Amino acid sequence: MAWVRCEKGHYYDDERHSLCPYCGVGDLAGQVSALQNEALPEGDEEKTVRLDDGTLRALGGTGEGETVAYVRARTGMDPVTGWLVCIDGPDRGRDFRLRSEKNSIGRLATNDVPLSDETVSRENHGFVVFDPRKVTFSVRAGEGRGLIYKNGDEVPFSEPLKAYDVIEVGQTRLLFVPLCGESFRWE
Amino acid sequence: MRCLVGNGQHRGRRKRQEDSFASSDPCDEAFVARAGFISVLADGMGGMARGREASSLAVEAILEAYAVKSEAETVPAALKRAFIRANEVVFELGREVGLPGAVGTTALAAVFFEKQLFWAWAGDSRLYLWRRGSLHRLTEDHNLATRLEGEGVSPEAIARNPEREALTSFFGFPAIPHLGLSEVPLPLEEDDRILLCSDGLYRSLDEPEIAALLADDPRRAGEILVDRVLAKKRPRQDNVTALVVAVEPCPAFSAGLFSTLAAGARRLLTS
Numbered sequence: 001m002a003w004v005r006c007e008k009g010h011y012y013d014d015e016r017h018s019l020c021p022y023c024g025v026g027d028l029a030g031q032v033s034a035l036q037n038e039a040l041p042e043g044d045e046e047k048t049v050r051l052d053d054g055t056l057r058a059l060g061g062t063g064e065g066e067t068v069a070y071v072r073a074r075t076g077m078d079p080v081t082g083w084l085v086c087i088d089g090p091d092r093g094r095d096f097r098l099r100s101e102k103n104s105i106g107r108l109a110t111n112d113v114p115l116s117d118e119t120v121s122r123e124n125h126g127f128v129v130f131d132p133r134k135v136t137f138s139v140r141a142g143e144g145r146g147l148i149y150k151n152g153d154e155v156p157f158s159e160p161l162k163a164y165d166v167i168e169v170g171q172t173r174l175l176f177v178p179l180c181g182e183s184f185r186w187e
Numbered sequence: 188m189r190c191l192v193g194n195g196q197h198r199g200r201r202k203r204q205e206d207s208f209a210s211s212d213p214c215d216e217a218f219v220a221r222a223g224f225i226s227v228l229a230d231g232m233g234g235m236a237r238g239r240e241a242s243s244l245a246v247e248a249i250l251e252a253y254a255v256k257s258e259a260e261t262v263p264a265a266l267k268r269a270f271i272r273a274n275e276v277v278f279e280l281g282r283e284v285g286l287p288g289a290v291g292t293t294a295l296a297a298v299f300f301e302k303q304l305f306w307a308w309a310g311d312s313r314l315y316l317w318r319r320g321s322l323h324r325l326t327e328d329h330n331l332a333t334r335l336e337g338e339g340v341s342p343e344a345i346a347r348n349p350e351r352e353a354l355t356s357f358f359g360f361p362a363i364p365h366l367g368l369s370e371v372p373l374p375l376e377e378d379d380r381i382l383l384c385s386d387g388l389y390r391s392l393d394e395p396e397i398a399a400l401l402a403d404d405p406r407r408a409g410e411i412l413v414d415r416v417l418a419k420k421r422p423r424q425d426n427v428t429a430l431v432v433a434v435e436p437c438p439a440f441s442a443g444l445f446s447t448l449a450a451g452a453r454r455l456l457t458s
């Protein structure tokens with residue numbers, strides 16, 4: 001956990017949000033430019049010094065202990081692997097970091113991709129999965145009744161993801177932007 | 188003394204988020220030496236135009252006005268000055284939009300200064316102290332229910348009164364109808380926690396529930412409280428905001444590992 005204070009005086013965990021989730025999305029232009037700055041690799045070099053804090057994710061009941069251990073054993077951290085950017089819905093303009101293996105999408109703050117959309121399930125509405133061995137992404141259906149779509153088609157179990165695919169949950173549309181792939185991978 | 192801060196917020200089932208909040212920077216040493224640490228919360232009024240604007244203006248104005256506190260000025264004096272100034276700003280907003288008196292917000296501020304807690308409020312946002320597992324409310328709601336209680340009306344009669352939640356004080360009038368101020372500062376003890384919350388929180392969770400959740404890692408407790416409110420799935424859930432500040436008990440706590448392990452283990456045990 002890397003606890004930071006945004007310039008407006010809100011506190012948030014910047015391992016889970018690259019922008020303050022409590023600041024309004026009114027100033028969309030400002031947020032987009034901040035987002036582009038954030039996407040530069042420097043942001044992640046900083047993370048390597050925050051190693052110990054990452055353990056919270058593994059212990060916090062998300063059951064991802066092995067995930068974190070696997071990536072960290074190789075890279076010494078749990079690095080970002082890509083992003084989902086909300087292009088439609090209550091979180092429009094906001095981005096969410098993806099990490100290794102299962103990234104849960106849901107309404108509670110404990111999800112990796114926490115959305116404000118009330119039509120999304122509280123937990124595990126769906127997952128974006130990064131396979132660190134194959135360096136590929138996929139989108140996977142969740143555990144509840146809520147459906148998840150890729151480019152307009154329902155995902156019955158799991159579908160591969162490529163750059164700029166659109167994932168749809170509830171009233172939210174999320175654009176998938178990979179970092180890891182053919183041109184880059186964490187070593 | 189160091190503090191750990193966390194916060195959580197959700198729109199509930201309302202169209203807009205009309206709560207606002209902010210905390211000062213506990214790492215700003217010059218500010219801490221002069222003014223301590225301040226957290227502010229405001230709940231913009233739904234039935235009124237521009238609720239969000241009113242609450243965010245109030246929070247900003249309180250922080251700004253409090254920040255110029257000199258060493259000579261006492262904390263209660265600075266808080267009072269900040270509240271009076273912020274009320275003027277909200278009243279001005281009402282005039283700008285052509286609705287004087289029709290734009291409103293509650294306001295609540297808590298200050299940690301030299302191991303003491305000070306607070307000020309107008310409206311029904313609440314401040315709680317959590318000490319050794321038990322919860323103590325430090326504010327009285329400025330609403331009709333409180334007024335009727337004071338007049339000796341029975342709880343049953345109050346519960347039947349449809350106006351019971353109507354506020355008797357808030358920002359938006361030419362002057363604040365009733366400004367609540369901590370009469371004497373409260374000496375803080377190690378591991379004390381405070382909770383600032385909007386009514387969306389305490390109308391959905393009872394005090395034992397709040398007390399139990401505040402035992403968690405203070406940086407997470409705000410989010411955890413809000414998640415618990417949402418889990419109740421109340422059909423008309425109001426905006427909900429929770430801001431938690433803890434007095435750090437010992438340097439080991441800030442090293443993070445111990446508290447992180449403890450909080451993680453606690454969550455695993457309770458889930």
Ligand SMILES: [Zn+2]
Nearest residue numbers: 006010020023
């Ligand atoms: Zn913010």
